[in-house]
Amino acid sequence: MSAAIVTRALTKDYGAGRGIFDCDLEVAEREIFGFLGPNGAGKTTVIRLLMGLTRPTRGAAEVFGLDCRARASEVARQVGYLPGELPQFGGLSGAEIVTHLGRLRGGVDRSIVALIAGRLDLDLGRPYRALSRGTKQKLALLLALMHRPRLLVLDEPTGGLDPLNQQEFYRLLREARADGATVFLSSHVLSEVEHVCDRVGIVRAGRLVRVAGLDVLRELRVHEVEVELADGRVERSTVRGSFEPFLASLAGKRVVRLESREPSLEEVFLSYYATDDPAAAPARR
Numbered sequence: 481m482s483a484a485i486v487t488r489a490l491t492k493d494y495g496a497g498r499g500i501f502d503c504d505l506e507v508a509e510r511e512i513f514g515f516l517g518p519n520g521a522g523k524t525t526v527i528r529l530l531m532g533l534t535r536p537t538r539g540a541a542e543v544f545g546l547d548c549r550a551r552a553s554e555v556a557r558q559v560g561y562l563p564g565e566l567p568q569f570g571g572l573s574g575a576e577i578v579t580h581l582g583r584l585r586g587g588v589d590r591s592i593v594a595l596i597a598g599r600l601d602l603d604l605g606r607p608y609r610a611l612s613r614g615t616k617q618k619l620a621l622l623l624a625l626m627h628r629p630r631l632l633v634l635d636e637p638t639g640g641l642d643p644l645n646q647q648e649f650y651r652l653l654r655e656a657r658a659d660g661a662t663v664f665l666s667s668h669v670l671s672e673v674e675h676v677c678d679r680v681g682i683v684r685a686g687r688l689v690r691v692a693g694l695d696v697l698r699e700l701r702v703h704e705v706e707v708e709l710a711d712g713r714v715e716r717s718t719v720r721g722s723f724e725p726f727l728a729s730l731a732g733k734r735v736v737r738l739e740s741r742e743p744s745l746e747e748v749f750l751s752y753y754a755t756d757d758p759a760a761a762p763a764r765r
Contacts, residue, residue, distance in 0.1 A: 484509045484631055484662035485530065489539035492525050500525045502539070503688045505681060507664055512657055514673030515666040517683035523666040524564050526683075527635050530664070531561055543631060557585070560624035564635035564666075566616050574604035574611075574619050581623055588626050596622050599648050614640035621649060625656065632656060632663045638672055650675045670697055704741045710734035 485507040492499040500522040507513045515523050528534045529541050532552025541548040543555045569577050574597075582588035597604055600618045611619065617640040624632060632653070638646045653663055653676050667673055673680055674697055682690040682700075690696060703719045705726065711734075719726045719740075 482509055483507065483542075484511070485513075485541070485543055485664060487526070487529075487539065487541045490526070490529060490541050491537045491539045492529055492534060493537045494525075497686065499537070499686050500529070500683075500688075501686045505688060505691065507662060509662050510657055510660060511679065512653060512663040512665065512677045514677035514680040515664065515683065516670070516673055516680050517666075517668060519668055521668075521683040522686040523668075523683055524635055525686075527564075527633055527664075527666060530633060531556070531559070558630045560627065560629035560632045562620050562624040562632075562634045562637050564639075566620055569608035571607045571609055573607055574602065574622075577608065577619070578604065578623070578626065582626070585627050592628065593622065593626050596625055596652065599652065600645055612640075614642060614645070617641055618645060621652075625652060628656075628659065628661070630661060632661055632665075634663065634665045636666060636668070638667075638669070646672075670701060673697070702742075706737075706739045707735055708737035710736055 483506045485505065487503050487505045490503040490505075491501050493501065503522075503526060515526065517523050525534070529536055530543060530548050532548050532555060535549060544558055546555050546558075548555055572580070578588070578593055582593075593604075596602075600622065602615065602618045602622060604619075606615075608616070608619070617638075621637060624634065638649060641649065653665075657663060663676075665673070665677065674694060677694065679691065679693055680696060681688055682692075682696070701721065703723075705717045705719050707715045707717075707730065709715065717726060
């Protein structure tokens with residue numbers, strides 16, 4: 481299968497260790513690829529480089545064989561893009577925004593617009609400035625999906641969505657892939673990529689440290705568990721993966737309280753990739 485996205489030694493150095501460094505990555509056509517990492521890890525920088533919105537310090541990125549910097553306008557015609565920072569459309573209504581951007585793309589099928597808006601419970605008649613954060617996010621998803629692009633590039637796409645709309649969004653992504661699209665999806669939420677992705681790339685401190693199947697997420701998932709026993713003793717444990725060994729350790733004990741907390745992704749990464757120099761840990765595949 482040919483590649484939809486290829487990066488080679490892709491680097492954007494903002495100084496003081498900020499940016500993305502020597503990123504080598506391939507995403508196959510029709511793949512849903514999750515780009516996973518804590519906030520500030522470099523995910524948005526890679527997306528901006530793919531979209532030709534910033535110039536790399538060195539290295540290169542291609543989308544469907546097109547150089548992302550030199551042929552940015554051609555790349556943009558192939559992509560449905562949802563930025564992490566939503567644009568401002570002032571007093572325009574959702575319908576007016578759809579019409580304006582649809583004309584820039586040479587027209588869109590209004591039946592597809594109506595279908596996606598209906599599935600997301602999105603009212604296109606209201607002015608943009610009056611919309612809630614979640615409704616703006618739904619409109620941004622519609623704008624990315626409405627022209628049935630070959631590639632969807634989505635930066636934290638479910639921010640602000642309620643659980644029902646999140647599930648509908650996941651269904652729309654699967655349908656887009658079935659229709660031939662490739663999806664590149666950045667997130668800092670483990671459960672999000674578990675729902676839809678075929679593979680994940682894990683970014684930490686500006687380095688791509690791992691590319692793998694979804695089994696890697698089982699290694700990352702941890703819970704901090706606190707158990708209070710009938711004798712008043714409190715035991716604390718860190719559980720990785722399955723709870724079965726931990727529950728077996730409680731056999732014969734009288735448990736009066738059990739609390740489980742899933743750490744933030746930032747905490748998970750600090751514990752899982754416990755190295756001061758991410759560059760010392762090359763990407764594993």
